[in-house]
Amino acid sequence: xxxxxxxxxxxxxxxxxxxTTGVSRIVAETREGSFGLLxxxxxxxxALPPGILTYETQEGEVFVAVDEGVLVKTGADVLVSVRxxxxxxxxxxxxxxxxxxxxxxxxxxxxVRAVMAKxxxxxxxxxxxxxxx
Numbered sequence: 583x584x585x586x587x588x589x590x591x592x593x594x595x596x597x598x599x600x601x602t603t604g605v606s607r608i609v610a611e612t613r614e615g616s617f618g619l620l621x622x623x624x625x626x627x628x629a630l631p632p633g634i635l636t637y638e639t640q641e642g643e644v645f646v647a648v649d650e651g652v653l654v655k656t657g658a659d660v661l662v663s664v665r666x667x668x669x670x671x672x673x674x675x676x677x678x679x680x681x682x683x684x685x686x687x688x689x690x691x692x693x694v695r696a697v698m699a700k701x702x703x704x705x706x707x708x709x710x711x712x713x714x715x
Contacts, residue, residue, distance in 0.1 A: 585658040
């Protein structure tokens with residue numbers, strides 16, 4: 583008999599953000615667009631950009647702002663592992679939070695990424711010159 587509901591667990595790096603049973607549907611955003619999950623859907627994996635995750639239980643719809651991460655569906659279990667998540671606000675406020683907090687990189691993160699890019703390109707140049715010798 584196919585499952586009639588799903589178990590959703592939203593994981594952050596150091597804690598469980600939410601754990602919900604009896605989820606009837608989930609809508610997630612990917613870089614290619616939104617897609618829905620129903621309990622009978624085949625198992626899947628999806629990369630998640632910063633956006634809004636929506637799920638529905640008997641109590642109603644719940645909206646969660648999530649930072650980038652991954653969604654994995656196996657049977658009736660759906661695991662969403664993200665860097666940060668916010669809930670408890672209206673949809674408009676969550677959308678604004680995604681734009682302000684998740685889509686804009688702070689100065690420290692930008693400088694770290696720039697340094698890492700320089701290190702990687704320097705390593706590749708040295709490695710390519712080493713192979714040509």
